[in-house]
Amino acid sequence: MKFVDDEHEKFYYQKLNESKASDVYYKALFYTIGIAESTREHCDEIFNLEKREINLDSLQKGWQTGTSMKVTRLALNLWNHNLMYDSEDDLENEKLSEHYGVSEIFCCSYAPFFYEAIKIRYPEYTDGHI
Secondary structure: OOOOHHHHHHHHHHHHHHHHOHHHHHHHHHHHHOHHHHHHOEEEEEEHOOOOEHHHHHHOOOOOHHHHHHHHHHEEEEEOOOOOOOOOHHHHOOOOOOHOOHHHHHHOOHHHHHHHHHHHOHHHOOOOOO
């Protein structure tokens, strides 16, 4: 498994340990959130470990940048494959986001790590049986 840096790797294993989970949903979620420093720092705003649920409104936070939104969107989508909304309001009003397309998310320097996240989430369909 490739990591962006030591902090990414440390975060990934720490979150898996905290969650006491070993399924592909958690692995892909924590791997992806851990890619960027800002999403690592705000992990609890993106995902509520106690309730085991994602927070769509985390995409509206002031700390988000264009790149961290890509990381967040991919992480949320790997957790819930039907996700295409940028807020709870959008979900309630069924307003789909145009920012979940492959060209929107993968157009950044984290693309190689996004591939890793997909291999983690879908090992049965990739050559990376993690």
